[in-house]
Amino acid sequence: MAPDTAQQAPAAPARALLPLILPALVVGVGASLLFVGVSEAAEQLQHVLWENLPDALGVGRYSVLWVLVMLTATGVAxxxxxxxxxxxxxxxxxxxxxDAPVLPSAVLPGLLLATALMLAGGPSLGPENPIIAVNVGLAFWLGRRLSPRLPGGLWPALAEAATIGALFGTPVAAALVISEALAGRQLQGKLWDNVFGPLMAAAAGAITTTLVAHPTFDLDLPAFGRHPSGGDLLAALVIAPLAAVLGMCAVYAFPYVHGVFRRLGHPMVALPAGGLVLGLLGILGGHLTLFKGLDEVAELARDPDGRSAGAFVGMAVVKLAALLVAASCGFRGGRIFPAVFVGAAFGLGAHALVSGVQPALGVAAGVLGMLLAVTRQAWVSLFTAAVLVSSPTILALLCIASLPAWLLVTGRPQMQLRDDGTPLR
Structure with missing residues (x-):
């Protein structure tokens, strides 16, 4: 039966899309510069707090005392x-x-300050959620004033896509997030018409970040360098679901841990208490389990044979616990980057346990399963896992391994809560 073309949404004419180009470019560049600026400021403060200050005081940079002091002090700050x-x-x-809400402009300076202090101080969260929220708020506030004729809903979409492009250094991640968000909506016009502006903003954000900061997600692991075998497929089918199960342990614990800190009531009680717990976890897991995890996972991957399976998995469990505590007690930050560390450490543990598991495959499958559990963003999980190892050959294995992992997480509680403390599904 021939398709009913009369019911297909008409494509938007070019003149309807051309006015989006300039706002998308401006938002993309601005979102990237804010992200890079906050990241650079936090990195400089981190050097002061974790290198210059302990050296001046004659205290070990990652000694038991300094880790406890710094994490607790970060909670206080x-x-x-x-x-x-x-x-x-x-x-x-x-x-x-x-998908951040549009926050009042008065909220944004405090959110930026809290995020920078968190990134510098060592809690296991990334910058993605608060930076997206700040960019969305700024874009909406400025856009409505400078160009009131454009629809108000355009600015949050541009800012979110631009920030995701800036965070990952490529617009592909933003395109995947946008397409997943639009999947359940009744679209006006063609899909590409709907993603035209956000994708341009993401491209501008990604290019700006690349030119200014030169980011890379490639862990430079030993190349996969062969055609996938049955053993490789089996390894991916085992590691990704197991990583998803590990991640779901934290997801199920999230409302209970959050409830404990919520009952403490005041942020000057909950956050220092959370910082103290994070300090104890940092002592247990070592300095690589501190901070957002992106630089630390690169250091971990430099020597995939340098630790035992127990050591790798132990670091994954400690980092996951730190992510759970940091996200529960009130630190402002996102959960993607620390989840990448957890999945990578878990995958390296699989390689250490079974030498036939290639490090690149173990890392990619571990990250895939962990991100599916923590984010419930399937396309972003696949993209992040693949880009970490820069191996197109592994992508087919990951697509297959994502299916059983997705069956384990879909329809279950998410690592995001409603206002009343119950988890989203």
Whole structure:
């Protein structure tokens, strides 16, 4: 039966899309520069707190004392921001995902400050959620004033796509997130018409980040360098679901741990207490289990044969616990980057346990399963896992391995809570 072309949505004419180009470019460049600026400021503060200051005091940089002091002090500093700064650094981060709400402009400075302090101080969260929220708020506030004729809903879409492109250094991740978000909606016009502006903003954000900061996600692991075998397929089918199961342990624990810190009531109690727990976990797992995890996972991958399977898996469990605590007690940050560390450490543990598992395959499958559990963003999980190992050959294995892993996580609680503390599904 021939398709009913009369019911197909008409494509938008070029004149309807041309006005989107300039706003998309401006938002893309601005979102990238804000992300790079906050990241650079946090990195410089991290050097002061974790290198210059302990060296000047004659204390070991990652000694038991310094780790406990720094993580607890970070909890105090962020707690002060949440308590005293106008806007209280935004809503409870446990209730916010990548699709950030439009926050009032007065909230944004406090949220940026809390994020920079968190990134420098060592809690296991990434910059993605708060940076997206800040860019969305700024783009909406400025866009409505400078170009009121454009629809208000355009600015958050441009800012979110631009920030995702800037975070990953490529617009592909943003395109995948956009397509997944649009999958359940009744679209007006063709799909490409709907993603035209956001994709241009993502491209501008990615190019700006690449030119300014030269980011790379490639872990430079030993190349896969062969055609996949039955053993490789079996390894991917085992590692990805097991990593997803590990991630779901944290997902199921999330509302309970969050409830414990919520009952503490005041941010000047919950955040320092969370910082103290994170300090103890940092001592247990070592300095590589601190911070957002992206630089640390690259260091971990430099020597895939340098640790035992127990050591790798132990670091994965500690990092996952640190992610759970940091996301529960009120630190402002995202969950993708630390989840990448957890999945990579888990995959390297599989390689250490079974030498026939190639490090690149173990890392990619571990990251895939962990991100599916933590983010429930299937396309982003596949993309991140593949880009870490820069191997097109592994992509087919990952696509197959994602299916049983997805069956384990779909329809189950997510690592994001409603305002009443119950998990989304």
């Amino acid at each position: 962020v707690g002060l921001v949440v308590w005293k700064v106008p806007g209280h650094a935004g809503p409870d981060p446990a209730t916010v995902g990548l």
